Amino acid sequence: MSIESLRCKECGATYELDARFACESCFGPLEVAYDNSSLDPAEVRRRIQAGSQGIWRYADFLPFVGRPGDPLEPGLTPLLRADRLAERLGVDAEIWIKNDAANPTHSFKDRVVAVAVAKARELGFETVACASTGNLANAVAAHAAAAGLESYVFVPANLEEQKLLATGVYGTNLVGVRGNYDDVNRLCTQLAETRPWAFVNVNLRPYYAEGSKTLAYETAEQLGWELPDRVVCPIASGSLFTKLGRGFQEWIELGLVEGELPVFNGAQAEGCSPVATAFAEGWDVCKPQRPETIAKSLAIGDPADGPYAVEQARSTGGAIDAVGDEEIRDGIALLAETTGIFTETAGGVTIGVLARLVERGEIGVGERVVVYITGEGLKTLDATRDRFRMEEIDPDLESFETKFEQQEVVA
């Protein structure tokens, strides 16, 4: 597709394809508009299949003038059938796990950052920056290092240590802000006005967000060019959730897949659930909250795409649920015990909501459900602490047999 302009999602005003993110007439979010009238689906499919083993195989649907490049290409992460998870939940349905922790910096953020950094280079920026809850910080620091760009990463100062260490190692300028994510975000919005930097999720946000569409394309391609019946996806700002919808919609319109949009189920933590609350209350705006949850990567109290996420859940017959910290811990354990995939707290939120949907009887027999696991368990190790016990023994048989006397013995 060729990119046409930036277009306001609220009022339709159009702008040039430069570094800007909010409409001057109504402050609505800007989105990249494409002209896909010249695309032939059979040709596009051949180009995809002959493409790289990562997100650039979908370059036809990404916001570049030329062909994008990136030395640290993310994407084509595993989509795994999780029958043992379905069995443990007691549901007679196809449950699939899209394990997006299998990216270069172990979260789906590599997709959006790869797109934003490539766009920053296309626009001539020499420094990239971001406001982050942690995963984005890892990705921006790494992709900037790979591309040879300077970077500034702003995070809440009280972030998990694992995420700070996994950011600093790339040689970025790591800035811990005394405040929550929304404070960090406000500061970066102000800094973006005066610094000649590409803030990936502020002034480059329209391009950055496009990277999330690749998760929809991969899902459809990995399912044999078919759509799932339902998706379960975590919501922080609501950008991933809504871009998944846009990705599927683009392929439906082009004729690459048949059918209609899947049912969209969103997942939030009870300690930060502005979008789930707006959904439950029937509001078309999200009332901001002060986050208090172990799911720090989802702790956005003032979600930029919240209103659109609510609309998408409603229009597809889905819902947005919120689960508590114990359900999050249980969700992490359930996924690990049944699939061998260790996810961070955001994944615990998603699995917790999947369990809720099963309990409510919302998942039909034979339904094909894709569950998005967006980050890696090693980044939030604290969430698994004290859930199991290590047996300590002396290095002799007797000591082992005393502790494990019930174990089977061969000969």
Added chain:
Amino acid sequence: MAVTVKIPTQLRAATGGEAEVEVSGSTVGEVLDAVFEAHGDLRERITQDGDLRRFVNVYVSGEDIRFQDGLETEISEGDEVTILPAVAGGC
């Protein structure tokens, strides 16, 4: 009460390029009305039917007014009112 209102880049076409506007008022609503008096184009850009548009955030000395009393939030001497687009950030 005299306050400084910070205007984001997206709205400066409506203020003749000015990044700050000095006005007075005792609540956020009064302050914004005073800004609209001076720069009429701004009213339609950030409000709709008397309320702030849904992608407009207003802060009084760094604090989001939705955590306070919205447009009724009281202003103290020396406060700084900041208008920012809400669509930044996130995942």
